[in-house]
Amino acid sequence: MRYLSRLFQPVITIPKNAKIKNTEITCKSQKLLLECGLIRPTSAGLFTILPLARRALDKLEIQIRSCIEAAGGQRMSVPSLTVAALWERTGRLQAIGPELMKMEDRHGKKYLLAPTHEEAIADLLADVGPLSYKQLPLLLYQISNKYRDEHRPKHGLLRSREFSMLDAYGIHSSEDCALTVYHTVTQAYAELFRRLQLPVHRVAAPSGDMGGSVSHEWQLPAPAGEDQLSVCSRCEHASLDPTDTCSQCGADTETRSSIEVGHTFVLGSKYSSPLSALCTPPSGAPQPLIMSCYGIGVTRLLAASLEALSSDKSLRWPAAIAPYTVIIIGPKEGSKEWQSHGADAIQRLSERIADTHDDDVIVDDRHHLTIGKRLMMADRMGYPYIVVVGKASLERPPRYEVYCSSAAAASVRLLTEDELLGLLGAAGAEDHDEIKTSA
Amino acid sequence: MRYLSRLFQPVITIPKNAKIKNTEITCKSQKLLLECGLIRPTSAGLFTILPLARRALDKLEIQIRSCIEAAGGQRMSVPSLTVAALWERTGRLQAIGPELMKMEDRHGKKYLLAPTHEEAIADLLADVGPLSYKQLPLLLYQISNKYRDEHRPKHGLLRSREFSMLDAYGIHSSEDCALTVYHTVTQAYAELFRRLQLPVHRVAAPSGDMGGSVSHEWQLPAPAGEDQLSVCSRCEHASLDPTDTCSQCGADTETRSSIEVGHTFVLGSKYSSPLSALCTPPSGAPQPLIMSCYGIGVTRLLAASLEALSSDKSLRWPAAIAPYTVIIIGPKEGSKEWQSHGADAIQRLSERIADTHDDDVIVDDRHHLTIGKRLMMADRMGYPYIVVVGKASLERPPRYEVYCSSAAAASVRLLTEDELLGLLGAAGAEDHDEIKTSA
Structure with missing residues (x-):
């Protein structure tokens, strides 16, 4: 399992009209890749x-x-x-x-x-x-x-x-x-x-x-x-x-x-x-x-x-090449959901998703941050599926919020674990045929 | 399926004491890699x-x-x-x-x-x-x-x-x-x-x-x-x-x-x-x-x-990185085995082996060459398993000669298709756990 807190992703904010290594910021991929901690210039054009x-x-x-x-x-x-x-x-x-x-x-x-x-x-x-x-x-x-x-x-x-x-x-x-x-x-x-x-x-x-x-x-x-x-x-x-x-x-x-x-x-x-x-x-x-x-x-x-x-504010990837297909956001430390589930339950859910999805899953384990803040950052990064363990996870059976970056922002769905695994499994199977190499 | 006749492998023979791009041949990996068509110098040290x-x-x-x-x-x-x-x-x-x-x-x-x-x-x-x-x-x-x-x-x-x-x-x-x-x-x-x-x-x-x-x-x-x-x-x-x-x-x-x-x-x-x-x-x-x-x-x-x-005459690879794990050598064109099997039967056998072996199989389809000549070249290349469709393939059930490069040259085995697939499948399963990446 991959955890966001262990990832080297130096996020920055670039002031307006700032030059980076003598170079102007002239387009959104350049700005978003820099700000989201995905690339870093070392010299002009490098x-x-x-x-x-x-x-x-x-x-x-x-x-x-x-x-x-x-x-x-x-x-x-x-x-x-x-x-x-x-x-x-x-x-x-x-x-x-x-x-x-x-x-x-x-x-x-x-x-x-x-x-x-x-x-x-x-x-x-x-x-x-x-x-x-x-x-x-x-x-x-x-x-x-x-x-x-x-x-x-x-x-x-x-x-x-x-x-x-x-x-x-x-x-x-x-x-x-x-x-x-x-x-x-x-x-x-x-x-x-x-x-x-x-x-x-x-x-x-x-x-x-x-x-x-x-x-x-x-x-x-x-x-x-x-x-x-x-x-x-x-x-x-x-x-x-x-x-x-x-x-x-x-x-x-x-x-x-x-x-x-x-x-x-x-x-x-x-x-x-x-x-x-x-x-x-x-x-x-x-x-x-x-x-x-x-x-x-x-x-x-x-x-x-x-x-x-992408939009000016948020990255969007071809689904086949997004850095991770799924990101899982657990509850904030100390919240009712946190007390009810604990880190272990979130880890178990994550592992079951990872199993269906060829390890192409990352967990945002920065539990000291609010769900809202982490959701905003995940949306900005453009992960195709964002899974939030929020309030509905206290229902019986527990349900999870699923945001799909290719759909409109309003289209959050509340899914049980089986429904969630079904959705991701279907998406995974589709990608899979294509990702196999003949190496 | 990969076929040797389609492969870009410019085999050469280097005369004794010859220099290649101003460089002496000083060790066996250099000589064998050059002679077997695996590398080619472009300039000194490149x-x-x-x-x-x-x-x-x-x-x-x-x-x-x-x-x-x-x-x-x-x-x-x-x-x-x-x-x-x-x-x-x-x-x-x-x-x-x-x-x-x-x-x-x-x-x-x-x-x-x-x-x-x-x-x-x-x-x-x-x-x-x-x-x-x-x-x-x-x-x-x-x-x-x-x-x-x-x-x-x-x-x-x-x-x-x-x-x-x-x-x-x-x-x-x-x-x-x-x-x-x-x-x-x-x-x-x-x-x-x-x-x-x-x-x-x-x-x-x-x-x-x-x-x-x-x-x-x-x-x-x-x-x-x-x-x-x-x-x-x-x-x-x-x-x-x-x-x-x-x-x-x-x-x-x-x-x-x-x-x-x-x-x-x-x-x-x-x-x-x-x-x-x-x-x-x-x-x-x-x-x-x-x-x-x-x-x-x-x-x-x-x-x-x-x-x-390797020996002075033949390449030997760690099994996990040999260019192909299995090479299949069919009968010479016009031979009794060739007339009995034809190219299609060899292709079907090859495909069944490829299925068990993650496509890590190449067919030496240069059927105009004798089995002996192709066997010598395959041994020189060091493929871990060499499968020959020779005389015993006319028996009922057909049997195949299997040479294993890590064993002594004398240790050719005659195996039925099931025995062959079992042998290769076992070897494949072993490698497999290891070759999986977390990409």
């Missing part, structure tokens, strides 16, 4: 992820891994330190320039802290290759910290300088083969956002620095977004081109701020060709591999989902 | 972890997390980029010097890629503090990549420049409180090594650059080890001091090469004092927190365990 946010990130990573492995992804780990010479050969050292974090080792050899790994993967394939077309396609992925030396980091985890990212690389013998894998990964992305219950739009996108032929951005409408999305009021088709009428159905569009949470590309041979990553076809000479790549900003997606779902 | 090794690392991380969380550990993530000024204040920027990976951002601000995070944690505690003694102790941990600019990286993953490490930090109001947590974490380490079935010795150690009062190294005897351990032939007491007789029981000692896989320290106020990380005691003025810290080199432990268990 954050310590504190235990509750780390737990949410763990859950998000499990969901992402499950979807990308269902698409055939094989996990690996590429070093963050990448030899700069590789990026010279593809022209990106120049093209991206000051946003790259560069360094030299003690012998003066030049490296960069990679923001992405197309060069490293192409170099690996060149090193082991040429690959036979029979071994292809392959889908290799990692979840690791990436680096970007933003001129002005802002919006907290939405634009930081060290961030967690999924990057997956498709390796193909032909453009057709690449499009097949692209389609499979597209479905995996759609499944991920379905599980997170986030209205993420896939929109055609320019390829930018990455190069290649096909590219889509995955955009989540949210207030702090730096992109503008035209969304059709009838068919939901979305576009990054500002248009008044939908190109698909002709209906009116609405413009919304939006956050890029993922990107998918067919890269062609832009990286394999200069780095000599080759494929042996059924007949003829080896030729450059066709690559595709897929990114999801993990820390960014966490913050973006909070940006999209 | 390695891509390929899918099968990544899977073993995932399992190892789960074991480590489970043990450290049972000791009260709360997972968090601290950025790898650490402000260099913090290390100036504790004196370590000078003291460690050229082994630190240093860099500047676009504004000229100095950072280092941290090899460890005592400064960052003390700074975090100063930032949120002073902490009340009532909130303590806390145990915060992360598993993340650490950096050390080794003058001469060697022995593959045993001494690399970017490596995965568990680092945990105890935060205490007094030295007594620190010793209690130290004892708890010591037991967690012992439990971890028990699960991995590795004979790791805890030995008293000098604190070195870290400072503090109490310190132990955790040493695994193995051929490539750079430390020398005196181990008592009677009571197993181990020491880093070269002695002929045991200080505990007076019996003779034996000297063995050994690899440091973990370290534990009580640090006192060496970091909290210069960085002003304070604790409010029951009465009186705030005073520096007492810290302790705990490290386990994750990639190093993986390589060290292979170094300790």
